[in-house]
Amino acid sequence: MTDKNIQTNDRQSSNSIKTANADEADNILNIRNLTKSFRVKSGIISKNEWVYALDNISLSIGRGETLGLVGESGCGKSTLGRCIVRLYKPQTGELEYNYIDDDGQPQTADLAQLSNKQLKAFRADIQMIFQDPFSSLNPRMTVFNLISEPLIANKITSKAGIAKRVIELAEMVGLNAQHLRRYPHAFSGGQRQRIGIARALATNPKLLVADEAVSALDVSIQAQILNLLDDLKINLNLSYLFIAHDLSVVRYISDRVAVMYLGRIVELADTDELYTNPQHPYTEALISAVPKSEPDDVVTRISLNHEIPNPSAPPKGCHLHPRCQYAKDKCKTDIPALRETKPGHFAACHFAEELSLIGVKDEE
Amino acid sequence: MNSEINTADSQDILLEVKGLKTHFLLSEGVLKAVDGVDFTISKGESLGLIGESGSGKSVTAMSLLSLISSPGEIVGGSINLHYDDEKIDITSLNPSGKDIRKIRGNDLAMIFQEPMTSLSPVHTIGAQLEEAIFLHRTKNKSEARVIAIDMLRCAGIANPEQRFNAYPHQLSGGMRQRAMIAIALSCQPKILIADEPTTALDVTIQAQILDLIKDLQAQFNMAVLYITHDLGVIAEVCDNVAVMYLGKIVEYGAVREIFKNPKHPYTISLLKSRPRMTKRGTERLASIEGSIPIPIDLPFQCRFADRCSEVMLGRCDIAEPEMSQAGNKPGNNHWVRCFLNEKLD
Numbered sequence: 001m002t003d004k005n006i007q008t009n010d011r012q013s014s015n016s017i018k019t020a021n022a023d024e025a026d027n028i029l030n031i032r033n034l035t036k037s038f039r040v041k042s043g044i045i046s047k048n049e050w051v052y053a054l055d056n057i058s059l060s061i062g063r064g065e066t067l068g069l070v071g072e073s074g075c076g077k078s079t080l081g082r083c084i085v086r087l088y089k090p091q092t093g094e095l096e097y098n099y100i101d102d103d104g105q106p107q108t109a110d111l112a113q114l115s116n117k118q119l120k121a122f123r124a125d126i127q128m129i130f131q132d133p134f135s136s137l138n139p140r141m142t143v144f145n146l147i148s149e150p151l152i153a154n155k156i157t158s159k160a161g162i163a164k165r166v167i168e169l170a171e172m173v174g175l176n177a178q179h180l181r182r183y184p185h186a187f188s189g190g191q192r193q194r195i196g197i198a199r200a201l202a203t204n205p206k207l208l209v210a211d212e213a214v215s216a217l218d219v220s221i222q223a224q225i226l227n228l229l230d231d232l233k234i235n236l237n238l239s240y241l242f243i244a245h246d247l248s249v250v251r252y253i254s255d256r257v258a259v260m261y262l263g264r265i266v267e268l269a270d271t272d273e274l275y276t277n278p279q280h281p282y283t284e285a286l287i288s289a290v291p292k293s294e295p296d297d298v299v300t301r302i303s304l305n306h307e308i309p310n311p312s313a314p315p316k317g318c319h320l321h322p323r324c325q326y327a328k329d330k331c332k333t334d335i336p337a338l339r340e341t342k343p344g345h346f347a348a349c350h351f352a353e354e355l356s357l358i359g360v361k362d363e364e
Numbered sequence: 365m366n367s368e369i370n371t372a373d374s375q376d377i378l379l380e381v382k383g384l385k386t387h388f389l390l391s392e393g394v395l396k397a398v399d400g401v402d403f404t405i406s407k408g409e410s411l412g413l414i415g416e417s418g419s420g421k422s423v424t425a426m427s428l429l430s431l432i433s434s435p436g437e438i439v440g441g442s443i444n445l446h447y448d449d450e451k452i453d454i455t456s457l458n459p460s461g462k463d464i465r466k467i468r469g470n471d472l473a474m475i476f477q478e479p480m481t482s483l484s485p486v487h488t489i490g491a492q493l494e495e496a497i498f499l500h501r502t503k504n505k506s507e508a509r510v511i512a513i514d515m516l517r518c519a520g521i522a523n524p525e526q527r528f529n530a531y532p533h534q535l536s537g538g539m540r541q542r543a544m545i546a547i548a549l550s551c552q553p554k555i556l557i558a559d560e561p562t563t564a565l566d567v568t569i570q571a572q573i574l575d576l577i578k579d580l581q582a583q584f585n586m587a588v589l590y591i592t593h594d595l596g597v598i599a600e601v602c603d604n605v606a607v608m609y610l611g612k613i614v615e616y617g618a619v620r621e622i623f624k625n626p627k628h629p630y631t632i633s634l635l636k637s638r639p640r641m642t643k644r645g646t647e648r649l650a651s652i653e654g655s656i657p658i659p660i661d662l663p664f665q666c667r668f669a670d671r672c673s674e675v676m677l678g679r680c681d682i683a684e685p686e687m688s689q690a691g692n693k694p695g696n697n698h699w700v701r702c703f704l705n706e707k708l709d
Contacts, residue, residue, distance in 0.1 A: 072566040073537075188655040189417070218416040218593055223637035223651035230648070245566060248596075252639035252649065272644055289571035291596030293640050295619045301575075304568055307536050363642045 034093030068254030124203035133192030190221035383441035415608035479540035617698035
């Protein structure tokens with residue numbers, strides 16, 4: 001674990017946007033100006049095209065916080081999750097991870113710049129829960145082997161202690177000892193997701209990235225898993241980045257929510273504030289598109305024109321302007337910065353203060 | 365048994381399903397995916413069939429079109445398609461015969477969840493549209509093209525003349541679903557079966573597609589059977605809803621009634637277990653313990669008994685409840701399959 005001391009914090013954070021009220025050193029993760037682009041090969045003669053999956057993203061995740069991340073498919077939300085667990089290496093920007101070292105001293109490391117070897121010490125701290133419990137578990141391994149694999153790979157438990165720890169983890173996620181000898185195919189979707197969660201928890205992580213962790217599940221099973229994630233967060237003192245496209249699930253589980261559109265964060269606020277009082281036209285449209293929860297609810301539907309544009313050739317200025325009903329000339333040329341429009345509420349819209357947008361009306 | 369479940373005069377009935385049983389003969393035993401389903405669909409009605417995965421809702425839909433392949437088989441019941449002067453029982457037709465092919469696409473059309481896998485990748489959208497039109501509407505090539513382009517326009521596809529020559533991979537997910545709707549509606553079916561039509565789509569596109577189906581339903585005076593696991597979709601577009609669990613309908617009624625006054629413990633927990641857009645996430649979600657079993661060798665008892673919080677031992681575990689009317693109000697078309705409801709009477 002001493003490897004963790006390779007980088008200490010001597011950075012100036014003047015150019016970064018403050019995205020949380022709390023002192024930045026208290027956050028478990030500060031993301032600053034993160035950029036990740038992918039090359040789309042378009043032929044032998046023609047030039048390479050680049051897709052900016054993440055375009056200068058700045059965001060913080062507080063300790064013990066659940067940060068929800070929503071957006072349409074292709075907006076880059078999964079790419080952000082994968083950069084955080086460093087399945088992808090971002091081109092530029094910082095992933096400032098704050099942790100307590102073995103001596104009890106607060107330390108900081110920039111995960112974005114570490115090599116794979118240096119990252120080894122941090123892999124255990126940041127883990128991921130995947131969407132599809134059918135394709136993310138090896139069908140040829142028993143549940144016992146699946147859960148013990150991260151323990152062995154990260155040398156976390158002594159050989160003798162593995163069995164005890166696996167049973168402990170299984171019970172933590174609501175599986176019992178009999179399940180451990182079976183193979184994944186013998187389980188339902190909800191139980192498989194529990195296995196995936198046990199695997200993620202095996203290394204005693206501090207931060208979990210849940211990428212559409214409940215999207216593949218039926219609503220009654222989804223409720224079981226959401227409750228489980230809630231309990232684990234409190235019992236194990238975890239922080240979550242909860243990536244989802246289902247706005248009602250995000251409302252339920254998140255403390256704060258970030259909305260992404262074409263590689264940029266367009267709005268960020270406390271959950272209740274964001275839902276009841278959106279400040280960005282995209283958030284308004286997303287909220288209004290959700291099917292009503294009762295037949296008698298009245299929903300004003302604000303539709304976006306057209307579909308999400310080709311991400312390799314996004315519109316200039318504000319990416320949303322061709323679809324936005326409030327767009328003016330300025331939107332076509334100037335990129336709006338993510339700025340604090342109210343205390344704790346950030347929006348990337350030139351006209352955030354002038355627009356009066358419709359959010360959800362909370363029921364009593 | 366409960367053929368009284370009618371929403372309208374028998375004249376308006378388009379489709380009448382009675383005691384439908386579709387079983388799969390597996391080496392492990394007989395899997396009773398659909399085990400006695402009754403419902404009717406009337407002209408212009410939107411009926412929602414809701415249930416978790418494994419409840420048999422998709423198999424019900426496939427049975428309506430007689431698209432069940434071995435080892436599955438429709439082993440009982442009837443599916444009567446009403447015409448002006450006659451009824452045709454779909455279960456009595458040869459599943460690969462001429463008669464059923466006249467009905468598929470023409471009277472009963474279907475759209476599927478994943479438009480990428482249900483459209484042919486090697487044919488243009490136009491060719492796939494024309495195929496249905498040639499089969500059922502006209503043999504004239506230029507006329508078929510006009511109808512096809514018109515349908516694409518109806519389905520909200522911009523530049524339909526260009527899209528006519530596009531292949532499915534050249535379209536976005538929402539566009540593909542629109543193309544599939546255009547194909548399904550090209551022969552102006554009486555009933556459209558929409559099997560999870562928006563599950564694979566983003567929420568903004570989902571809203572557009574649901575609005576589109578609603579508009580076209582009014583325009584063509586068509587009935588729609590929505591099959592979904594999303595209660596929001598039901599609340600949004602359906603008139604009536606049937607809740608399915610383990611191969612049987614456990615509750616049926618008008619959407620408002622079911623959402624406001626659910627009677628079956630399964631429906632009640634299903635409604636409680638969903639996170640809500642309009643609610644702060646302070647309360648813990650109600651969840652249903654366990655998961656849906658595989659319908660092989662089920663004991664003779666209420667199918668929900670093992671997961672039910674209201675289970676009455678000595679009652680629910682020794683017999684299977686029948687459909688009974690909820691409430692005493694005459695004309696209240698709300699039915700529930702639960703001993704609790706019978707007890708109150």
